[in-house]
Amino acid sequence: MRRGTLTLLIIIILLAAGAAFVNFWPNDKPLYGVKNPFTLTLGLDLQGGTRVTLQPKPGTSPTLDEMNNARNVIENRINGGLGVKEPSIRVQNGATPSIVVELPQFSGNQQDLISNLLKSGHLEFWDTGPQGYVANKTPFDPTQYTQYNPGNKPLFEGKDLDPNQLAIGQDQTGKVAIEFGMQGSAFGRLSSFTAANIGHNMTITLDRSVVSSAVIQGQLPGHGEISGTYTTQEANELLNVLKYGALPVDLQQVSEENIGGTLGTQAIDESKVAGLLGIGVVMLFMLLYYRLPGLLADLALIMYSLVTFAIFKMIGVTMTLAGIAGFILSIGMAVDANVLIFERVKEELRDGRILSSAIDIGWKRAWSSIRDSNFSTMITCAILYTFGQNFNATLITGFATTLFLGVVISMFTAIIVTRTLLNLLIPTGVINHPALFGLPANSIPAATLARRNSSV
Template identity: 35%
Template sequence: MKRHLRFKFFLILAVVLICIYGVIGLPTSKAQLVTNWRKNIHLGLDLRGGSYLVVQVQQQDAFNAQAGVLTDRLKELLQKQNVTYSEAYVDEAKSLQDAMKAAIVVKGVPATQAGTFRGIVSDNLSQWILTPLNATDYRLTLRPSDALKTWQDVLTDTKNTLDRKINALGLSEATVQQRREDRDSELLVQLPDVDDPARIKQILQTTAKLELYDVKGGPYATREEALAQNGGVLPIGTKLIGTADINGKSGGIYLVSSTPVVRGPDIRDARAQQGQLPGRWDTGFVLSQDAARRFSTYTGSHIGQRLAILLDNKVLEAPVINGQISDSGVIEGAATQQEAADLALNLKAGSLPAGLVYEQEETVGPSLGADSIRDGFFAGIAGVLAVIVAMLIYYKRSGINATLALVLNALILIACLSYFDAVLTLPGIAGIILTIGMAVDSNVLIFERIREELRAGKAIVPAVDAGFSKAFLTIIDTHITTIVSCAILFLFGSGPVKGFAVTLVIGLAANVFTAVFVSKVIFDWELSGPKPVRALSI
């Protein structure tokens, strides 16, 4: 065997071994082989069964919250600079479509202080556009470029938080992905092997924003009472927060500091624990080292005062600080162990930057997935066998060449799906079947070219070389055209269409290697024997 042919043979062998390893690894038993196969080949929900959720991120919540934080900051800055105003509030966005229109409105700024007011906004809120409404009133809106960045940041943060929640639930193969790019607000959540996602939906939808605030006053029955008790204007650095409804009743309103003592990201760990009362469960949490240091200093200097525990911007309780607390705390009131455990999971995963609304939900039963796998498998096997028989009948021994290339093509395709962690769906199986057809078409082009060269009177070796060289450009042309079409499908298609496009592109790339390179090596090996080949079986 010539040196260059030996090198090509070992290259093909290396590709085969790498592909086999990617699909089944290095099993030591039949059971491990099956386990490795299932681990490496990821089946989609339509084949495996599970739940499919489409959630819409309520971006207006994040934009309104951002405007609220900056409004409090602006109030503090104005009061420090002795700039008077009658009121400052957030003109909230009421819908997702108007999310970027959330604005800060400041009224009653004297004309004599307009310059100072503009300077404060310019120096501290540079991302916001200041628009005068009249001589004394102003409106601040987020710059379009910063609004777009905030939009994408909220979507990314939401996706990452959902990923952490799903991982904490032990759903390692579940996926969260953005449905489309740009200003889309929808995320696709796929939960394999989950046929009743009610609890998971509740956990994913829970914002779980935990904060601890210094209580400055209250509880008050109404907002008006709170304002009246403080001379009609809230003190600098404070805000009003309502309590969570318990059994349909509200516990009133508290005046708290604008800046929390502890935020959600400060939590290092959380877990459910037995409550002090029989049958009750609490959620204990542990703070990070830096937060624990701050919390210890705060509680040590505020003994006898109240600390408000807020969950999702509602006061759960406002206990009195009886002593210095170092790095932990307890949230009471869970009715069941599961409720306490779910709250702990949400606290560890982090709070959502915006609320979620479920737009769509579909559940595919495991039996339907198994039926799809069986039907798709039998359809694929039947198609491959029919193609192999036809190639053997029509091209005789050269049909074996085409069959080997076809099998290697399929092996490379499946291995690539494994290495890329791609998900195989029914449209993906359709892409595999189409790849088989195009692989056979490439072999037909080459074999017919070889036949033409032989009929023209050429010797076998030159005829084979000419057949491959002349068919090569045609094969490349058809494959590039199809890959361009697949790229368009991938860019503008939905999930199943993208799966079809990815599978087909991988198959086409593998086909160029097997049809042009592998088939040629097999012919060269057959023709390089010690005895000259008098007739080519084709």
Template identity: 40%
Template sequence: MILCVCKNSGRIKAVKYYRFWLGIIIIIVLFTGWVVWPDNPGLHIDALGLDTDIEVRQGLDLQGGSRVLLEAVEGLATDISGDELNATRQIVERRVNGLGLTEAVVQTQGSDRILVELPGISNRELALSTIQGTGLLEFVDFSGLGVNAPREGDCILTNAQIEQISPNPTCAPAEGETERREAQPRLDGTPYTTVMTGKGLDDAQAVPAGTGFNQWVVSFTLNSEGDSIFADFTGSHINQPMAIVLDGIVISAPTIQARISGSGQITGNFTKGEAESLAIQLRYGALPVPLQVAAFDTVGPTLGEISVNKSVRAGIVGVITVLFFMVTYYRAPGVAAALALLVFAMVNFALYKLIPITLTLPAITGFLISIGTAVDGNILIFERMKEEIRAGRSLDTAIQLGFERAWSAIWTSNVSTIIIGFILLMFGRTFGASTVQGFAITLMLGLVINLFTAVIVTRTFLTTIVTFAGGYLKERPALLGA
């Protein structure tokens, strides 16, 4: 009698334990269901400072776009520190975000390269010029040069370029040419004097010129330091030219008409796109390292649409097939596994949107493989259960031993595959192989989630089924797949 009481007491504790987990799982399902809802409004709570959109981030092969590999200008690669490369990456990322490409990927590659993925980009040339340009804006003293003053489009050498870029800086090729141009000093061989760089600017915006000829200018405001420098120089050089130079190229050389302070405009016969590109470069600062394009790749949106349709269809068919097999072959345990698999899928998709993870075809493949791994774990558990039932164990004992004895195999297989995924993640940090990263990330994430769903979620659902229909199942072992 005492043994019976102890046994019932242990069963009651187990039921309470799994009721607790059932409540946790229901909360997880409700939250992830809200996250994966197609028209999710996002998190916008002013009091908490939350302003986040929750949406699927599509990669190049799904959405179409461009992938560009930038590298340090030849001759500078060996002199770049890790901090300089990371600072350059951050500025490139801010410039890309300034273009409105919130789903872009910017990451370092090796010791002197930066990989930029631009999904859905419509103006390739504008994007390239925006992210590649060094963005070193200079106001250069042209006073006293007369007819020897450089013209618009000329590549000149300034002291700021020597200090911030290289002792021998170069400029972008002239129109119709392919070779970068060597910066030219004054006739006496000395560099031109930089009055102020873009560091003196507080903000820059592209605005219409107001001429009626579809011309744009860049309107800028000065910070306190820049205002002091600019006001002093313009006040003492009235009726003298001052050049506006970007990345070593003379944009314009207007004559100073009066003392300028607070704000000003940069003119240069800009189109709207060119003015916006320049404004973005000025807002987010000059690149510490000059960059050039090492490789370029384009993916068409038509291929992306076809890929999405086929991937979604394959995923749906695969999941339905697996669910049908589990329910048909394992009956009641299969129902628990099917419910756990749905929770597994919801948690995965929710994390894809929350982290967020850029979905590519390899990333979707990694998710589908992780589904197979999740099913493998359930199969190991259920086969162990069947062995215990056939050996004459009670249903409760068979469930307990099935999960306990399958755990080591599930843990070992998942961890070993996670290690392989980590190796793929490391090797995926090269141009052309970066899509492997998506596969590795979704695969590893799925395996980690599987360690939770295969044991806790499946067991909770199975225990709940046994709690309500245990007597019925004991009389019909076939419903347990035994």
């Protein structure tokens, strides 16, 4: 057996086991104390969800542009930038403009999510003096600290944060914290302020509610962290609020109702049948045409499906009927690389090469085609993702995200999984049976078989 083949095989088996755990193990039955926290979320078209209507608070008269901007912020907060949650969000004009948010059912706390959407998201940094520690989640009154904040104006605001530097981390005690960095002139001002006010408390508020209050221990070089008693979920919710900016309109919830799926369970059942038929036809073709390599390709295809579906669950992709169709289509596309590799290997076998050389040379000659086709698709995904981010088109962003993942995983299964399985055939003597490769009995030259037999 070739060096590294056994190691790769063990990695592949462990990865397949982990993906199977994520996909199939019941959430309420921990395995050796490890709980599967991932669930599949179906879209509004398949299982319905919740419809929430938001309106500006009394006394405000937002413009249509402000309402559209608020809609975009809400969509980004729901999707977390990936565009994979598939909400329906629209602005309704009328005597009182409103934003209608339709959310697919999910396993989390729906009310917490809605409350998170209603947060204005105005982040402010305050100097609260040497004795000015303020407890988390308490209301903040800036007039009590006017001597440290002239004009009751904050030191920094959310717009001073660099969105690209926001991330979930840990503080010195191991608790969950949000790491941030300043941008523009605020970068230098944070460094200067903290250097001149060591021993003071810097209190951070969100919508005038304290999220962190800590003593300045030393000069901060343009970045720091927001720490408190947060769970990982709470930290992620806060991160989304900060990352995608404050709402330009103060909103309130005026109604909430459950809505049914537009397609329902029949579409789900029909999609399952279509998926099984599609996978079955592709696997049967590979098995009949390529024989033993086709069987290995089928195993790699199962691996692709398991890993792709597991990653979709882990990042929270909401499966709509269109998403299911795209997933089924991607399964067919995933065998393209295998077809290229197998055809090259068969050509090398016909030319008289031994199996190990045929696999190596066949793979190398197929690699340029595999690389170019997949890389061009990945570049297209990057363009679509950038376009979706710049124009707040999360449907495009979500499509680009899922397509990119499918391409990367299909390359992994072709380059690593299929090749590793092919390498397992080398010491077995299957080269003596051309029919196992879908070749006529006399298609492999006798010299090849003689070299093979003399080497074993």
